[in-house]
Amino acid sequence: MLEHPFFLQDQFNRRTFLKRSGGVGLAALASIIGTDALAGGIPVIDEEKRFGGLPGVPHFAPKAKRVIYLFQSGAPSQMELFDPKPALTQHRGEDLPASVRMGQRLTGMTSGQAKFPVAPSIYKFAQHGKSGIWLSEILPHMAEIVDEITVVKSLFTEAINHDPAVTFLQTGNQLAGRPSMGAWLSYGLGTMSNDLPAYVVLTSIGTGRKDDQPLYDRLWGSGFLPTTHQGVKFRNSGDPVLFLSDPHGIDRETRREMLDDLRGLNEDRKAVMGDPEIETRISQYELAFRMQTSVPDLLDIKNEPSAVLEMYGPEVTRPGSYAYNCLLARRLAERGVRFVQLFHMGWDQHFNLPKAIKLQAEDIDQPSVALIKDLKQRGMLDETLVVWGGEFGRTVYSQGDMSDTDYGRDHHPRNYCVWLAGGGIKKGLSYGETDDFSYNITQNAVSVHDLHATMLHLLGIDHTRLTYRYQGRDFRLTDVFGDVVTDVLA
Numbered sequence: 095m096l097e098h099p100f101f102l103q104d105q106f107n108r109r110t111f112l113k114r115s116g117g118v119g120l121a122a123l124a125s126i127i128g129t130d131a132l133a134g135g136i137p138v139i140d141e142e143k144r145f146g147g148l149p150g151v152p153h154f155a156p157k158a159k160r161v162i163y164l165f166q167s168g169a170p171s172q173m174e175l176f177d178p179k180p181a182l183t184q185h186r187g188e189d190l191p192a193s194v195r196m197g198q199r200l201t202g203m204t205s206g207q208a209k210f211p212v213a214p215s216i217y218k219f220a221q222h223g224k225s226g227i228w229l230s231e232i233l234p235h236m237a238e239i240v241d242e243i244t245v246v247k248s249l250f251t252e253a254i255n256h257d258p259a260v261t262f263l264q265t266g267n268q269l270a271g272r273p274s275m276g277a278w279l280s281y282g283l284g285t286m287s288n289d290l291p292a293y294v295v296l297t298s299i300g301t302g303r304k305d306d307q308p309l310y311d312r313l314w315g316s317g318f319l320p321t322t323h324q325g326v327k328f329r330n331s332g333d334p335v336l337f338l339s340d341p342h343g344i345d346r347e348t349r350r351e352m353l354d355d356l357r358g359l360n361e362d363r364k365a366v367m368g369d370p371e372i373e374t375r376i377s378q379y380e381l382a383f384r385m386q387t388s389v390p391d392l393l394d395i396k397n398e399p400s401a402v403l404e405m406y407g408p409e410v411t412r413p414g415s416y417a418y419n420c421l422l423a424r425r426l427a428e429r430g431v432r433f434v435q436l437f438h439m440g441w442d443q444h445f446n447l448p449k450a451i452k453l454q455a456e457d458i459d460q461p462s463v464a465l466i467k468d469l470k471q472r473g474m475l476d477e478t479l480v481v482w483g484g485e486f487g488r489t490v491y492s493q494g495d496m497s498d499t500d501y502g503r504d505h506h507p508r509n510y511c512v513w514l515a516g517g518g519i520k521k522g523l524s525y526g527e528t529d530d531f532s533y534n535i536t537q538n539a540v541s542v543h544d545l546h547a548t549m550l551h552l553l554g555i556d557h558t559r560l561t562y563r564y565q566g567r568d569f570r571l572t573d574v575f576g577d578v579v580t581d582v583l584a
Contacts, residue, residue, distance in 0.1 A: 143286070144283065144284040144285065144286055145284050145285050145286075145287075145288065146280070146284030146285055146292070146322075147281075147282060147283045147284025147285075148281070148282050148560075151282045151283060151554075151555060151560065152282075152283065152553060152554025152555055153554060153555055153556045153559060154554050154556075155554060156518075156552065156553050156554030156555075157476075157477075157479075157517050157518025157552045157553075157554075157583075157584070158477055158478060158479040158516065158517025158518055158552045158553050159286070159432075159477045159478070159517075159553075160286075160427050160431065160432050160433065160434075160477070160478050160479070160517075161276075161279070161432070161433045161434070161478070161479045161480075161481065161517075161549065161553070162423045162424075162427060162434045162435075162436075162465070162478060162479070162480045162481075163275075163276075163433070163434070163435040163436070163480075163481045164420075164436050164438070164458070164462060164465075164480065164481065164482040164483075165263075165435055165436060165437050165438065165483070165484065166438055166441050166458070166482065166483060166484040167260065167306065167307060167309060167437050167438060167439045167440075167441060167442075167484065167485070168256070168302075168303065168306045168307050168439060168440055168441030168442035168443070168484065168485075169256070169259075169441050169442060169484045169485055169486050169487060169488060169505060169506075169510070170441045170451070170454070170483075170484050170487075170488075170510075170511075171215075171441075171443065171447060171451060171487065171488035171503050172247070172487045172488065172509070172510045172511040172532060173214075173215045173488065173490065173503075173532050174215050174217055174230055174232065174447070174448075174451050174455075175229075175230050175232070175233060175451075175455070175511065176228065176229065176230070176245050176247060176511040176513070177228075177247050177511055177528060177532050178215070178219035178228050178230075179214065179215070179490070179530060179531065179532050180214075180219075181530050182212055182214035182215075182490070182530070182531065183214050185212045185214075186211075186212060186213070186214055187211045187212065187496070188211065188212050189209045189210055189211065189212075190210040190211075190212055190490065190491045190531070190533075194529065194531050194533050194534065195210070195533070196534070198508065199254060200254075200504070201254055201255065201504055201505050203444060203493060203504055203505075204489070204491075204493050204504045207493075207494075210489075210491035210492075211491055211492050211496055212490055212491055212492075212531070213490065213491060213492040213496050213501040213503070215230075216448050216498075216499060217230050217231050217232055217448075217452075218230070218231045219231070222236075222237040222240045223237065223240040223241040223522060224241055224522060225240060225241050225521075225522030225523065225524070226524075227240045227241075227243075227245055227522065227523075227524050228524070230455075232451065232452050232455040232456075232459075233455055233459050234459065235459045235460045235462075235463040236459060236462075236463060238463055238467075239463050239466045239467065239515070240522065241521055241522040242466055242470070242475075242515050242516075242521050242522070243466075243513045243514065243515040243519075243521070243522070243523075244513060244514050244515070244519050244520050244521070244522075244523040244524075244525055244582045245511060245512075245513045245523070245524050245525065246511065246512050246513065246514070246525045246526055246540055246545075246579075246582065247509070247511050247524065247525065247526040247527060247528060248509055248525065248526025248527065248528065248535045248537065248538050248539050248540050249483070249509065249510055249511065249512050249526075249540045249541075249542070249545065250507060250508055250509055250510070250535060250539060250540070250541060250542075251263070251485065251486050251507045251510075251541075251542050252268060252507065252542070253268050253485075253486070253507060254486070254505050254507050255505065256307045256442065256485060256505075257307075259485035259486050259505075259507065260307075260309075260313060260485045261313065262485075262542055263485050263542055264313045264314070265317065265571075266542070266543065266546060266570075266571045266572055266573050267573065270312055271312075271317055271318070272317040272318070272569065273315070273316050273317035273318065273319045273323065273562075273571070274293075274313060274314045274315055274316070274317070274324075274325060275433070275546060275549070275571055276292075276293035276295075276314060276325050276432075276433035276435060277293060277314070277315065277316040277317065277319050277323040277324055277325065278319075278323075278550075278560060278570075278571045279292070279293065279432055279433045279553065280292035280293050280322075280323040280432060280433070281319050281320075281323045281560075281562065282555055282560045283432060283553065283555075284432075285430065285431070285432050286430035286431075286432060287388075287429055287430030287431055287432075288384065288430075289381075289384040289385060289387065289388035289429075290385065290388055290389075290392070290426065290429055290430065290431050291325075291326045291381070291431065292323070292431065292432045292433065293314065293323070293324070293325040293326065293431075293432065293433045293435075294325065294326055294327075294328060294426055294431050294433075294434050294435070295314045295325045295326065295327040295328070295435050295436075295437065296327075296328055296419040296422060296423065296434070296435070296436045296437070297309060297327065297330065297414075297419075297436075297437045297438075297439070298330070298414055298415055298416040298418075298419050298436065298437070298438045298439070298457075299414075299438075299439050299440060300416065300438055300439055300440025300441070300453070300454045300457045300458075301440065301453040301454065301456070301457055302440035302441060302443060302450040302451060302453045302454030302457070303439075303440045303441070303442055303443055303450055303454075304440065306439040306440045306441070306442050307439065307442050309437055309439065311327065313437075314327065314435065318562065318564040318565075318569070319562060320370065320371070320374050321371065321374050322374040322378065325433075325435065328422075330413055330414030331413065331414065334389055334393060335385065335389065338385060338386060338389065339386070340386070346386075360372050360375060388429070392422070392425055392426065392429060393413075393422070395410075395411070395418075395421060395425075398421070402421075402468060403421075405460075405464040405467060405468065406418075406420060406421050406460065406461050406464040406465075406468075407460040407461055407464065409457075409461075410461070416436070416438050416457050416458055416461050417460070417461035417464075419436045419438075420436065420461040420462065420464060420465045421461075421464075421465075421468075423436060423465065424465060424468050424469060424472075424474075427469070427474060427478055428472065428474065438457065438458060440454050440457070441454055441484055443488075443502060443503065444493050444494075444502045444503070444504060445493065445494060445502040446500060446502065447488075447500075447501055447502050447503055448499060448500060448501070449500075462482060465480065466480060466515055466516070469516065475515070475516040475517075476516060476517065477516070477517060478516045478517055479514065479515075479516055479517030479518070479519065479549065479552050479553070480514065480515045480516050480517070481512060481513075481514050481545075481549070482512060482513050482514075483510070483511065483512025483513065484510065484512075486505055486506060486507040486510050487506040487507070487508075487509055487510025487511070487532075488503035488504065488505070488506050488510075489503050489504045489505070489506045489533075490503075490506075490531045490532055490533050491503075491504075506533070508533060508534055508535065509528050509532065509533070509534065509535045512545070514582065517552050518552040518583055518584050519552070519582060519583070519584060520581075520582055520583065520584050521584070523582060525538055525540075525579075525581060525582055526538040526539070526540060538581065540579055541575065541576070543572045543573065543575035543576035543577075544576055544577050544578070544579050545579075546571050546572050546576060547572050547576035547577055547578050547579075548578050548579045548582065548583075550571065550572075551578045551583075552583070557570060557571065557572045557576055557578075558570065558572075
């Protein structure tokens with residue numbers, strides 16, 4: 095007997111709601127995986143063993159087994175950090191030449207300006223390490239690891255506004271709805287952890303601009319991939335993952351019995367409805383149950399050696415700070431999490447940039463360096479790809495009025511800087527060049543698709559072969575673009 099159409103519609107609406115909210119709302123994440131006990135405080139991870147993933151992936155021997163992406167939301171100014179242009183002092187206040195701008199579209203924030211006055215950075219630069227990489231004076235700690243990293247000065251993007259630019263970096267497309275890069279890795283490679291998600295997101299608010307651009311959970315979503323692959327955001331206060339704690343008055347044994355009964359009901363419903371998302375729901379409940387043990391241990395940093403805590407700086411003990419999240423990223427990585435992404439807000443400095451970016455640099459300088467040192471001293475850096483960077487760069491011309499000590503910068507997609515370390519990346523390399531105005535790339539342009547292709551390559555994945563068929567088409571993170579940047583590979 096056919097079920098009443100209104101009943102079927104009701105079931106569809108319920109499934110749609112759970113599909114869209116299940117990943118975080120049901121506590122999370124990942125695939126059904128077995129259980130191992132914690133040994134000593136750090137789980138024993140068999141890195142040759144994995145849970146989930148596709149047969150035949152990786153396609154070849156990987157250099158990196160995991161990724162830590164330090165995403166700087168709001169777009170750091172390349173000219174204040176990694177791309178010095180000393181000759182600009184001769185052009186201070188002059189209108190940006192049309193031959194440099196070449197008709198580039200502008201945002202609504204500066205398109206109405208009568209002039210586009212050149213604003214040289216007020217900060218000094220110096221070369222550091224054996225590599226001689228240029229660094230700003232507001233990044234003093236970076237000099238300690240400069241020979242471990244590759245600085246790419248020639249990354250460019252398609253979008254000129256924040257939301258499409260961040261979406262593009264996260265998913266390979268400016269329109270929302272496609273899987274994030276962490277979701278693609280979870281889908282292709284699975285997880286190395288029994289008790290934690292494959293993809294974890296951490297957020298922090300910087301001191302440079304506290305009313306910065308918002309972040310949306312869809313940025314780490316699974317798109318059309320099964321929701322088990324979406325990223326799981328750890329909150330900065332209260333329960334790190336919503337609904338992870340047992341209900342009041344329910345002990346672990348009772349909770350286990352409840353989940354067993356719920357699993358049976360879900361399996362019965364799957365047999366009737368044939369909805370694969372029900373299997374995802376089952377796996378999320380099971381992982382959430384295991385995370386009730388693994389997450390408190392993960393967040394308990396009191397046993398970290400004092401020398402390690404000091405290395406990350408004074409903010410490391412404050413949950414939600416960038417320093418705390420960098421330490422947490424290392425702890426997640428050593429516990430088998432495949433992709434950890436930190437979103438640090440505060441870089442959207444249209445006005446009062448010199449003061450704001452100095453504060454923002456203080457947030458990230460020491461902790462980022464400590465993360466690299468910490469991974470290296472634990473023997474993890476060679477197999478961990480670390481990426482630092484934002485969604486686009488900033489203009490050489492000032493937004494609004496400028497003085498000798500104050501100016502702002504608008505969005506600039508034509509070129510910006512990122513740095514990479516570990517996991518098969520060359521050490522002590524400065525890659526790519528820009529013109530005298532840090533406005534156009536003059537050598538070794540790298541697209542966002544190229545960056546994605548290179549990241550996947552280091553993880554042993556041919557980016558053209560990691561695909562998912564949806565609505566009659568094979569999709570991939572790099573769409574139909576992207577080339578591996580072999581020059582930056584060790």
